[in-house]
Amino acid sequence: MLKYDLVVVGGGPAGMAAALKAKECGVEKILICERDETLGGILEQCIHTGFGLHYFGEELSGPEYAARFIEQVEKTDIDVKVNTMVLDITTNNVVIAINKQDGLMEISATAIVLAMGCRERPRGAISIPGTRPAGVMTAGTAQRFANIDGYLPGKEVVILGSGDIGLIMARRMTLEGAKVKAVCELMPYSGGLTRNIVQCLDDFDIPLKLSHTVTEIRGKDRVEGVTISKVDGNLKPIPGTEEYIPCDTLMLSVGLLPENELSRSVGIRLDKVTGGAVVDQYRETNHEGIFACGNVLHVHDLVDFVTQEAQTAGEGAANYILGKKEYADYRIHTKGINGVRYVVPQRISMDGSEEPVKLYFRVGQVFTNATVKVTRNGNVIYAKKKRKLAPGEMENIVIKPEDLQDFSEGDYLFIEVEG
Amino acid sequence: MEVRELTCVACPMGCQMTASIDNGVVVSVTGNTCPRGKKYAETECTHPVRPLTTTVKVDGGKHPVVPVKSADAVPKEKMFDCMKVLNEVVVKAPVKIGDVIVENICDTGINIVATNIC
Numbered sequence: 001m002l003k004y005d006l007v008v009v010g011g012g013p014a015g016m017a018a019a020l021k022a023k024e025c026g027v028e029k030i031l032i033c034e035r036d037e038t039l040g041g042i043l044e045q046c047i048h049t050g051f052g053l054h055y056f057g058e059e060l061s062g063p064e065y066a067a068r069f070i071e072q073v074e075k076t077d078i079d080v081k082v083n084t085m086v087l088d089i090t091t092n093n094v095v096i097a098i099n100k101q102d103g104l105m106e107i108s109a110t111a112i113v114l115a116m117g118c119r120e121r122p123r124g125a126i127s128i129p130g131t132r133p134a135g136v137m138t139a140g141t142a143q144r145f146a147n148i149d150g151y152l153p154g155k156e157v158v159i160l161g162s163g164d165i166g167l168i169m170a171r172r173m174t175l176e177g178a179k180v181k182a183v184c185e186l187m188p189y190s191g192g193l194t195r196n197i198v199q200c201l202d203d204f205d206i207p208l209k210l211s212h213t214v215t216e217i218r219g220k221d222r223v224e225g226v227t228i229s230k231v232d233g234n235l236k237p238i239p240g241t242e243e244y245i246p247c248d249t250l251m252l253s254v255g256l257l258p259e260n261e262l263s264r265s266v267g268i269r270l271d272k273v274t275g276g277a278v279v280d281q282y283r284e285t286n287h288e289g290i291f292a293c294g295n296v297l298h299v300h301d302l303v304d305f306v307t308q309e310a311q312t313a314g315e316g317a318a319n320y321i322l323g324k325k326e327y328a329d330y331r332i333h334t335k336g337i338n339g340v341r342y343v344v345p346q347r348i349s350m351d352g353s354e355e356p357v358k359l360y361f362r363v364g365q366v367f368t369n370a371t372v373k374v375t376r377n378g379n380v381i382y383a384k385k386k387r388k389l390a391p392g393e394m395e396n397i398v399i400k401p402e403d404l405q406d407f408s409e410g411d412y413l414f415i416e417v418e419g
Numbered sequence: 420m421e422v423r424e425l426t427c428v429a430c431p432m433g434c435q436m437t438a439s440i441d442n443g444v445v446v447s448v449t450g451n452t453c454p455r456g457k458k459y460a461e462t463e464c465t466h467p468v469r470p471l472t473t474t475v476k477v478d479g480g481k482h483p484v485v486p487v488k489s490a491d492a493v494p495k496e497k498m499f500d501c502m503k504v505l506n507e508v509v510v511k512a513p514v515k516i517g518d519v520i521v522e523n524i525c526d527t528g529i530n531i532v533a534t535n536i537c
Contacts, residue, residue: 047486047534048472053430061472061488063535067516147474150483175473175502194433198426199469203495388435 004079005321007095007109008032009086009262012041013303014294014310015115016069021314022113023076027321031079031107033086033097039073040066041117042140043303045147048168050195054304065303089266093289111289111317114263114277115310118256118295120165126254128160130217133224139165139253143172152176154249158226159183160214162190162197164301164392166253171200180204181245184212184228186235189366191255191392193301213237214250223248256299266290273342274298280331280349281357282316283309291317298344298360301394305360326351330409339363339370339417341391350407357399361415363389370419372397376411389417420446425463429455436460468492472534475505475520480512480537487520490530500525512537 005027008015011034019030038044043051046062053059056068073080084099095107120138135154137145143165145153155178159166162185170180183201188211190197201208209228215237216227230241258276260268268285269278276297277285283293293313294306319325328349336343341364348357359374367389374382374397381403389395399413420441427434436450438460448460462468470492474484493501501524510520514537521531 044535047474047488049470049488050430059430059470061486061534063486064516067535147484147486148482150474150476172473175471175498177502194426195428195430198433199428203469393433 001094002031002105002107004029004031004107005110006030006113006317007107007111008113008115009089009095010034010041010115010117010294010296011036011039011080011082012115012117012294013043013066013069013306014117014296014313015039015041015113016066016073017307017310018113018115018291018293018314018317019078020069020072020076021311022318022321023078025315025318025322027318029079031081031109032073033084033095034080034082035085037082039070039080039082045140045144046168047147048172051303054302055307062303069307086262089262089290091266091287109289110321111291113310113313113317114260114268114285114290114292114296115294115313116259116262116296118258118275118299120252121255121257123252125257126252128214128217130226131219133217133219133222135219135223135249136217137249137251139163139169139251142169142249142251146172146176152178154178154247154251156181156247157249157251158214158228158245158247159251159253161185161253161255162192162208163253163255164192164196166251167192167196167200169251169253170206171204174204174206178249180206181247182207182209182212182228184209184214186211186213186231186254189390193392194390215242217250223250226250256295258296258299260296263290263292263296268292271298271342271344271346274344276344278346279344280328280347281312281345281355282319282325282349283313283345284316284320284349289317289320291320298342301392305394305396309360326353332404332407332409332411332413334359334413334415336361337414337416339365339367339389340415343415348404348413350404354401356401357404358396359399359413359415360394360396362394363391363417366390367417367419370417373416373418374399375414375416376403376407381413423464425460427451427456427459429453429459438464440464467495469495469498471498471501471531473502473505475508475510475531477514477537478509478511480514482537485510485514485537486534487531488534489524489527490532493524493527493529497525497527501527501531505531 043062
């Protein structure tokens with residue numbers, strides 16, 4: 001059996017940053033397992049710019065952002081196994097992985113960082129009626145075809161879902177000469193960043209049809225067209241509002257799901273809203289020695305925040321491995337209410353730490369000129385005015401250590417939006 | 420005096436800004452939270468520019484295409500002209516990050532550079 005202090009599952013931005021941080025903290029034997037042929041993860045196909053503004057203070061493309069971490073990993077003695085699929089993790093922290101060179105491996109790890117990322121919801125997840133022709137694909141699949149494999153995956157395109165990947169692909173397809181006829185969004189607001197609506201849709205006069213969905217796909221071998229309909233307040237299609245749009249491609253950008261099969265099989269508790277593990281402020285799951293970070297924990301909109309979170313997990317794993325971590329006496333919970341959909345971390349280990357705790361959260365609807373409040377036992381311990389809060393944009397607040405005194409086991413910190 | 424509402428695209432924050440324009444000159448910008456926002460509003464109201472990212476074909480590389488970007492934002496109205504040029508370009512592997520792929524594209528004074536290895 002191979003033996004490592006730390007095994008990181010996934011070599012994207014989260015996995016690389018966690019491994020590098022753990023190395024910096026003094027962990028000796030580290031292994032990254034990556035199923036693709038290179039490190040970098042999904043950044044390799046995200047050729048647009050906008051990455052790194054927070055972390056590096058400059059605007060990079062996805063591959064450039066990834067390259068900065070790949071170069072750092074290559075300078076260390078961190079072992080990397082690419083083309084390597086992790087199949088299972090056992091309850092005593094043994095990672096089962098496979099590749100062509102080594103065959104089936106059992107790798108014993110003191111700690112594990114889960115950094116598997118997320119995947120896109122496919123057609124089957126949203127049950128669109130109609131035939132099953134070629135030409136229905138997720139926006140991310142189209143992105144890989146266009147940006148890595150060099151194919152133009154369609155000429156006349158309708159996009160369902162206004163998540164960032166869908167918006168980015170609307171621009172990408174347009175620049176390559178395709179006609180993007182419409183972007184339909186089920187909700188009355190877009191799930192993507194406002195800047196992407198401006199520079200990916202408005203710039204090219206691509207209509208964004210809010211409160212619209214695809215109600216039929218037509219075509220035998222290849223998509224010939226789709227029918228779109230307006231939806232009511234309960235998101236049900238309104239009869240009589242159907243509009244047929246001829247097209248050869250339907251791209252789906254209808255949400256991302258953290259990829260937690262491995263977490264589930266080892267018995268890690270998952271949050272029903274995020275789809276990721278329930279973690280504490282060090283990103284440790286309920287399974288001792290297993291940490292999670294990046295899009296496998298909750299879907300981020302900026303890779304910069306993935307990097308930060310992964311460093312937190314890497315440091316947490318290092319402290320665990322090196323025995324520097326005080327065992328928490330008890331834990332308290334965080335909970336989003338009144339417009340706050342979720343909060344990460346979901347719990348805070350009360351181990352006498354003097355460090356502030358950063359809470360990340362997402363709202364469930366658009367708010368303007370609202371106040372974000374944190375309360376404990378009915379007392380407000382944090383309040384801040386926000387000009388705009390939107391579901392597509394993750395927010396964060398910092399709780400000072402003095403506000404975390406005198407809690408009892410199982411107490412709650414509530415995060416809410418007022419106004 | 421003309422007043423324009425803008426969403427800043429300088430970074431993912433997407434600040435909502437208001438610009439006042441007098442005789443083709445931006446005289447005030449409000450709503451921005453950093454100097455980049457002010458610069459964006461001034462440029463957007465006079466000569467809008469956008470960063471351009473795409474791919475070019477590679478001969479003998481690991482993949483058939485390599486991603487590229489404009490080293491600086493190009494005039495918005497020249498984006499499709501630049502695409503036309505880039506669609507004809509074939510580079511020889513190996514390609515390194517930062518390699519200049521096209522110099523002074525469409526007389527914009529801006530270079531197109533590679534953003535990945537291939």
